[in-house]
Amino acid sequence: GQSLEQPSEVTAVEGAIVQINCTYQTSGFYGLSWYQQHDGGAPTFLSYNALDGLEETGRFSSFLSRSDSYGYLLLQELQMKDSASYFCAVYTGGFKTIFGAGTRLFVKA
Amino acid sequence: DAMVIQNPRYQVTQFGKPVTLSCSQTLNHNVMYWYQQKSSQAPKLLFHYYDKDFNNEADTPDNFQSRRPNTSFCFLDIRSPGLGDAAMYLCATSRDGSGANVLTFGAGSRLTVL
Numbered sequence: 001g002q003s004l005e006q007p008s009e010v011t012a013v014e015g016a017i018v019q020i021n022c023t024y025q026t027s028g029f030y031g032l033s034w035y036q037q038h039d040g041g042a043p044t045f046l047s048y049n050a051l052d053g054l055e056e057t058g059r060f061s062s063f064l065s066r067s068d069s070y071g072y073l074l075l076q077e078l079q080m081k082d083s084a085s086y087f088c089a090v091y092t093g094g095f096k097t098i099f100g101a102g103t104r105l106f107v108k109a
Numbered sequence: 110d111a112m113v114i115q116n117p118r119y120q121v122t123q124f125g126k127p128v129t130l131s132c133s134q135t136l137n138h139n140v141m142y143w144y145q146q147k148s149s150q151a152p153k154l155l156f157h158y159y160d161k162d163f164n165n166e167a168d169t170p171d172n173f174q175s176r177r178p179n180t181s182f183c184f185l186d187i188r189s190p191g192l193g194d195a196a197m198y199l200c201a202t203s204r205d206g207s208g209a210n211v212l213t214f215g216a217g218s219r220l221t222v223l
Contacts (some may be wrong), residue, residue: 040216042217050208091210097210
């Protein structure tokens with residue numbers, strides 16, 4: 001089957017750095033995306049990696065290693081508003097995006 | 110602002126009573142999707158339309174149907190909702206499936222089945 005594994009919960013303090021890991025096993029792979037979802041809100045796109053390496057967008061960075069079927073989302077200078085669920089997702093082609101179960105991030109003051 | 114709008118945001122129905130959820134988009138995207146998200150779980154793709162071409166996921170129950178009368182609108186029909194169908198239903202769009210196929214989601218319709 002196809003699966004994405006990520007931790008269910010992470011807690012960090014304001015101003016710190018946190019890394020959310022994702023490993024995947026899928027029948028196809030075009031790229032790894034990350035989405036953020038606040039409680040009661042819609043998932044919103046954060047980043048996409050199609051090639052190995054690090055992509056940086058402001059306080060957020062995302063990394064991919066295709067040989068290891070592994071990626072992570074790095075959040076720096078954490079703010080209270082970053083408390084949300086973060087989903088990794090693999091685009092397998094054919095309009096199909098498979099999501100992980102999400103990592104709930106709690107940011108403490 | 111271009112966006113994806115879902116109505117209603119909250120829907121309560123009785124066991125077995127049909128329900129229709131709607132989605133509209135102003136992004137002029139070719140692809141529209143319906144995902145089901147249960148509490149603390151991953152969004153699960155039910156089906157998608159590329160323009161007028163409909164694609165049903167293999168494990169989507171027959172109880173779920175969809176219509177896309179035009180580019181802007183897409184509907185999810187649940188013919189006979191069961192208790193297990195209580196979930197958040199997310200509509201999403203993407204431009205054309207190329208590149209990252211970035212999904213733009215609506216705020217969701219939360220369905221309660223009594």
